Amino acid sequence: MSRTVLLPALVGLVVLVGWQLLSATLPPFLMAGPLEVLSALSAHAGKLAHSAWITGSAAVAGLCIATLSGLLLGGLFATSRTAERALYPYALLVQTVPVIAIAPLLVVWLDYGWWVSCVSAAIVSFFPMLTGAHVGLRATDPDQLALLRLYGAGHRQQLLLLRLPAAAPHIFAGLRTAGGLAVIGAVVGDFVGSNGQPPSLGYVVLKAAAAADVARSFAAVVVSALLALALFGLTRVAEHATIGAWHGDRATA
Amino acid sequence: MAAPAVRFQAVDFRWSSDSPLLLSDFDLVVEAASVTAIVGPSGCGKSTLLRLAAGLVHPTSGTVNAGPAGAGHRGYVFQAPTLLPWRSVAENVGLPLDLVPGFVPRERTRRIADALRAVQLEDAADKLPHALSGGMQMRASLARALVTRPKLLLLDEPFSALDALTRRLVHQQFQAAWRAAAATVLFVTHDIDEAVLLADRVVSIGGSPLQIRADLPIPLPHPRTPELRHDPALGALVRTLEESL
Numbered sequence: 001m002s003r004t005v006l007l008p009a010l011v012g013l014v015v016l017v018g019w020q021l022l023s024a025t026l027p028p029f030l031m032a033g034p035l036e037v038l039s040a041l042s043a044h045a046g047k048l049a050h051s052a053w054i055t056g057s058a059a060v061a062g063l064c065i066a067t068l069s070g071l072l073l074g075g076l077f078a079t080s081r082t083a084e085r086a087l088y089p090y091a092l093l094v095q096t097v098p099v100i101a102i103a104p105l106l107v108v109w110l111d112y113g114w115w116v117s118c119v120s121a122a123i124v125s126f127f128p129m130l131t132g133a134h135v136g137l138r139a140t141d142p143d144q145l146a147l148l149r150l151y152g153a154g155h156r157q158q159l160l161l162l163r164l165p166a167a168a169p170h171i172f173a174g175l176r177t178a179g180g181l182a183v184i185g186a187v188v189g190d191f192v193g194s195n196g197q198p199p200s201l202g203y204v205v206l207k208a209a210a211a212a213d214v215a216r217s218f219a220a221v222v223v224s225a226l227l228a229l230a231l232f233g234l235t236r237v238a239e240h241a242t243i244g245a246w247h248g249d250r251a252t253a
Numbered sequence: 254m255a256a257p258a259v260r261f262q263a264v265d266f267r268w269s270s271d272s273p274l275l276l277s278d279f280d281l282v283v284e285a286a287s288v289t290a291i292v293g294p295s296g297c298g299k300s301t302l303l304r305l306a307a308g309l310v311h312p313t314s315g316t317v318n319a320g321p322a323g324a325g326h327r328g329y330v331f332q333a334p335t336l337l338p339w340r341s342v343a344e345n346v347g348l349p350l351d352l353v354p355g356f357v358p359r360e361r362t363r364r365i366a367d368a369l370r371a372v373q374l375e376d377a378a379d380k381l382p383h384a385l386s387g388g389m390q391m392r393a394s395l396a397r398a399l400v401t402r403p404k405l406l407l408l409d410e411p412f413s414a415l416d417a418l419t420r421r422l423v424h425q426q427f428q429a430a431w432r433a434a435a436a437t438v439l440f441v442t443h444d445i446d447e448a449v450l451l452a453d454r455v456v457s458i459g460g461s462p463l464q465i466r467a468d469l470p471i472p473l474p475h476p477r478t479p480e481l482r483h484d485p486a487l488g489a490l491v492r493t494l495e496e497s498l
Binding site for chain 1: 304329349
């Protein structure tokens with residue numbers, strides 16, 4: 001087995017053993033060890049899977065909204081300096097305002113439930129998508145653009161034949177970051193905007209912690225992390241399938 | 254005498270209103286079906302002349318007439334291959350046909366095959382550009398310029414990124430391809446040996462604003478082989494041009 005696999009596995013094992021030993025010295029309402037978390041995962045698998053579906057669907061829907069709006073606004077910025085100058089400060093503002101501060105307002109506007117998590121996920125994942133699309137669409141090689149203009153390509157043909165494919169690596173880089181952030185945004189939305197109907201992951205984390213069921217709270221955190229990993233993995237698969245042949249490791253091999 | 258393929262007439266050019274004049278009252282005539290090389294020091298404005306001829310930039314005043322614009326009448330080879338990395342070599346070569354209306358799929362396929370054959374890249378048709386050597390990428394770039402069967406071929410230092418051995422090989426392949434295409438070729442280079450070896454006429458330019466320093470016909474027979482480099486006649490022409498710069 002290569003060192004790239006063995007070393008992280010060894011570190012992980014040491015951390016897990018250390019965590020287990022530490023948890024044995026603390027009361028169960030303060031800390032649960034990996035074995036207790038595993039046991040909670042197994043005992044509440046059905047309910048956690050349902051919660052993962054609620055939070056995961058909000059994260060994915062929020063990511064889709066962020067992707068679409070990020071691409072549209074990034075495209076507008078890349079084609080119009082005036083629009084970029086007028087709107088970019090406000091796009092930056094969306095990035096700088098903490099989502100936890102906006103979430104209570106979302107509850108006011110949208111009522112408790114799934115939509116708060118969805119919009120919260122969209123807000124936090126919007127900026128990486130905008131940046132990816134904006135930078136990518138601006139990074140078109142000027143000579144390639146001149147070539148298309150030489151053959152009379154219009155704006156639409158330039159976009160479809162050159163600018164969009166050339167921007168794809170930047171857009172996927174944005175999507176990788178945005179995927180992880182979308183789960184964070186959805187869980188924050190759950191914390192503030194979920195009343196347990198339906199029981200989202202964030203709600204389970206809070207509810208279990210309040211009931212001193214640390215193992216179950218940890219189990220919900222683990223599921224949230226797995227959700228973010230799954231989104232990251234899906235993005236990588238999509239990236240590999242669409243641009244992997246000409247961009248990245250295979251293309252430079 | 255054949256009608257001119259490119260005519261610069263009293264051309265003034267500056268990049269922006271506050272930048273200095275790059276060209277002032279500049280005249281140049283390029284005869285049809287000839288190979289003309291423009292030599293000059295780096296950054297003097299050689300590529301700007303090509304971009305003016307291609308219609309990619311427009312003169313501040315005066316006229317540049319290079320035949321009909323668009324519809325594939327002009328082929329252009331950039332200093333870098335500028336292939337689209339997500340398209341196969343064949344699809345890159347066929348790119349101009351996607352933009353020029355009126356090509357049925359069968360004709361498109363035939364044109365691509367002809368262009369690839371002209372630069373001896375038939376076997377690389379399905380490969381992606383990153384799988385090709387630098388020389389092969391430049392040949393694919395030439396095939397793309399040839400695919401619309403242009404009357405005017407504009408080449409912007411197409412050999413400058415190649416190593417010496419590859420450059421000699423690609424010189425031969427380019428000569429064969431553009432002779433077969435019977436196009437007017439206007440190419441810029443900073444390599445005087447290369448200009449004399451490949452062209453029917455070499456125009457040496459320099460100064461600010463740009464001026465023609467020497468305009469020399471190259472009365473050497475075609476095809477020009479690498480061995481011709483050792484010909485005393487070629488050496489004398491090179492020296493004349495070097496003195497003009």
